[in-house]
Amino acid sequence: MDQLLQHLVNTLIMGGTYALLGIGLTLIFGIMKIVNFTHGELYAFGAYMMYFFAVILGMDFFLSIAFAIVAGMVLGAAIEFTLLRTKRGADIDTTMILMIGAWIVLQNAEQLTWGGIAKSVPSPLPTEPLVIGPISISYLRAMVLLIALMLIAGTYLVINRTKLGKAMRATFQDSGTAALMGVNISAIYTMTFALGSALAAAAGALLGPVFVIAPTMGDLASLKAFAIVILGGLGNITGAAIGGFILAFSEEIGAGYISSGYRDAMGFLIIIIVLLFKPTGLFARSERIG
């Protein structure tokens, strides 16, 4: 029972960052209809920027997180501007191949810039874990969860309460009509991609100090983000948030009770099972798939 409780706490902490990753990816897919293979690289980029600001420049820990998020946003906007802008309306396979190309370029550029040796970012918080009864939580992880939840809430507010969010939702529903109503579709696309990328970078900046930072860290992040998004249904933001926690839970349970070697396999098994029984995702209203 105590063990289960600890797993649930771990679930919450990982789930927060997974949800960030998933929301970013699902936003981009929902609005732009682009399967973003660079998502995991943006996650790795966020982590490296965290390392750059916090360790190399020696800036404040929390300020570094903010800067890393902004850096992710800028890179996202740059990718959209150079690669996707002229290919708007191209079929989904074309943009997918573009994104795979960009993924390879980004990952190897990271390897070239930072070298293959894993980097770590020291945490300014006390390393003694916080012990509540049978559960122990490190301060760093609790902080990660807190910031992740704040970012999720912020994203929710941007999408549901601002004019920009309204324009984004309109584009999501029908980009043609939205354009006729005076929404600048190109700007919305750039902003959507930047916002999604910023969320991925945020997840990287938050998890970088928890784990180590390595050039290939983005691969699994991409694939996990896909798993989360499929769980929730492509383009479904609430679904992605819940999907993040479900994936974290199944990984915890899989690693804790089956075998830690198969921790990373849980996401893919979930994808396969969900698509077998409910291809539109767990939380989707009926929609066309594909």
Add this chain to the structure above:
Amino acid sequence: MKRFLPYIAVAFFASVPLWLQDQYFLHTLVVSGIFMLAAMSLNLLLGYTGQLSLGHVAFFGIGAYVSALTSLGFSVSIFGFQITHEPWPPVVGVILGTLVAGICGYLIGKLAFRVRGAYFVIVSISFAEVVRLVALNWVELTNGPLALPGIPPLTIGFEWTGYATLWGKAQNYYVVLVAIIIAYVIIKRLVYSPFGRAMIALRENETLAMSVGISVTKYLVLAAIFAGAMAGTAGGLYAHYIQIIDPMVFMFLNTVTMVIMVITGGKGTLAGPLVGGLIFGLAPVVLRSYVGPELQWILYGLLMILIVFVLPDGIVPAIERWFGRSSGNADDQRPLTLETSKAPQS
């Protein structure tokens, strides 16, 4: 002229080991040939049915592992049952690898073709990742990250002729060349059969194809079986040539290599994967003296992006357009399509 081109190409490539002194270059040609075989199989799915399968390396790896394990022998316990397998000849291994990969193609086709587009792509990636993790973690069978060493090379021959073991690069080169020719002929016959026309119809317009009575799932699954089996053969040849395999064979970059070969050469053309395969198989040899592996991958990535912008149909269709216009060939490999170019709407 065009009719004789395949024969000239075959004659040229058959002569290569006779005059090529550089053993490293010959080795690169063998490995590229194996990847070309895999790329040809991927082209069936990506080029002819239009389904972007990004888990293709799974079939390749399954073929490699099945073939290696068949010829090495293994002993595992599953649910308390001890299963022991004595080593069989490598040729049987390759055949079994082909069959098992084909069966996996059937199962994954049945599963994955319930969905399309982005969903299909993600399912195919997931499948490859699950297979990779199994290869990594089922240590009793696959030796996990420690790899399976000492895979015997292919032997050919019959009881009455005696057996020849193919140790050398030149012998393996001819095996791969023959395999590519056979695969080419099979794919050509498939593509020009009613089955091939059904695949192309599905690629062009699935709803319309269904309305004229083409069974979507049946043809897509059939394509997945052929593609899986052919990739399995490539994997088997790879295992017996390299003689050691580890879970790295399931690297996503291997799938990417196949995809680049197909789209660079020209998806949905018979010669495309071969042209793309030659370019990307030999590029590392040319590049290795100038750039490190990371920069080489960066160039690959940039080339991929460039191709989408400059030659969205690939090299072979571009060349055909260049030469085909004057001769007015009836042998156009790209059948009539509803949308001849996939140019972006602007």
